[in-house]
Amino acid sequence: MRVLLMSYGSRGDVAPMAALAVALRERGAEARVCAPPDEEFARLLAGVGVPMVPFGRSVRALVNSAERPSKSAPEVAAELVAAHFETVGAAAEDCDAVVASGLLPAGVRSVAEKRGIPYVCACFQPWTLPSPARRPLPRPGRPFPPGVTDNRVLWKLDAEKVNALYGEPLNSHRAAIGLPPVDNVRDHVFTDRPWLATDPVLAPWDEPEEIDVVQTGAWIFKDERPLPAELEAFLEAGEPPVYVGFGSMPMRDAPDIARIAVEAVRAQGRRVLVSRGWAGLAPTGDDDCFTVGDADHHKLFRRVAAVVHHGGAGTTTAAALAGAPQVVVPQIVDQPLWAARVAELGIGAAHDGPTPTFESLSAALRAALTPETRTRATAVAGTIRTDGADVAARLVLEAIARDERPVTTA
Numbered sequence: 581m582r583v584l585l586m587s588y589g590s591r592g593d594v595a596p597m598a599a600l601a602v603a604l605r606e607r608g609a610e611a612r613v614c615a616p617p618d619e620e621f622a623r624l625l626a627g628v629g630v631p632m633v634p635f636g637r638s639v640r641a642l643v644n645s646a647e648r649p650s651k652s653a654p655e656v657a658a659e660l661v662a663a664h665f666e667t668v669g670a671a672a673e674d675c676d677a678v679v680a681s682g683l684l685p686a687g688v689r690s691v692a693e694k695r696g697i698p699y700v701c702a703c704f705q706p707w708t709l710p711s712p713a714r715r716p717l718p719r720p721g722r723p724f725p726p727g728v729t730d731n732r733v734l735w736k737l738d739a740e741k742v743n744a745l746y747g748e749p750l751n752s753h754r755a756a757i758g759l760p761p762v763d764n765v766r767d768h769v770f771t772d773r774p775w776l777a778t779d780p781v782l783a784p785w786d787e788p789e790e791i792d793v794v795q796t797g798a799w800i801f802k803d804e805r806p807l808p809a810e811l812e813a814f815l816e817a818g819e820p821p822v823y824v825g826f827g828s829m830p831m832r833d834a835p836d837i838a839r840i841a842v843e844a845v846r847a848q849g850r851r852v853l854v855s856r857g858w859a860g861l862a863p864t865g866d867d868d869c870f871t872v873g874d875a876d877h878h879k880l881f882r883r884v885a886a887v888v889h890h891g892g893a894g895t896t897t898a899a900a901l902a903g904a905p906q907v908v909v910p911q912i913v914d915q916p917l918w919a920a921r922v923a924e925l926g927i928g929a930a931h932d933g934p935t936p937t938f939e940s941l942s943a944a945l946r947a948a949l950t951p952e953t954r955t956r957a958t959a960v961a962g963t964i965r966t967d968g969a970d971v972a973a974r975l976v977l978e979a980i981a982r983d984e985r986p987v988t989t990a
Contacts, residue, residue: 583601
């Protein structure tokens, strides 16, 4: 059996697909991953022996490049839909099922529908899924009308935003391959039974049962490579440092943020470990400060005093699983909600806003570095599931065995 996995986004969107690909292989199935053409994704997948099919634009270029404003959100959406039908469609030609995630995979269900194979949409955070219990996350398009507080109305407007972005290109491509038009692109993509690949403790699905969400647990990527020798030497040379990294976030004024972070950590009497990330954080410092590139979070976070990060799903989960206290400095989209969840669980502190100052980050660090927070983080770590990718792999293969066909579009 062959399964096509597809995700367009940052490392936090691609690494879970690598984890699922490995789990499928362990169950005797073949898997390939469609992912953005960024070198680090190719390296990540090659490291675990998973074939990659590149598609779309470089995500790193979209996030960091000066070219970013040159195309509107609808133009980027149309390009992505075309890539779904063309590149992803070709990659699915000999596959028995498709699992899609990342930036709205608007055309992927149509590819599966045309080929008559099962399709699954997976989310790596619960707040994208429509629920009357909360507001929709921000999305390109006209802002919500001021004063509207009815969440059902807001979710209806959210669906209209998605239609404005993806509706015309999606239905044009569907018509070209003989499929009927879709009225509600968002719900069509999610289906009536989306999968939620998050840990039930960190990000539970306890909303009203309006949709049948299948929560598998997080798909945790296991990097078998050892930590770099220079990093090992730094870790062994003193007390556990505080890790500071913002993943794929561009971070305006990155040099100032790096300086502030180093000063705030030092003020707590701690050494500092800074991850360059896509922002290129590279502080200069004395022997108490070390800058690292790509390194496995699951190995590294077990050896740090705390983790200061942006609040991505993967980083939050890795820190929680390691029992490392967290300081979340949220930047965009779902990250403020991850920050709030970390604070609610008592496993760290939520920074107020995306731009830390010495004073604000110092206060957050003081809260995270208390013995009480460490004790709570250790306790929560023992509850985090690590079998999410295997659960998902089993469900995919069961769907193939039942020959589940995609549901007709809504």
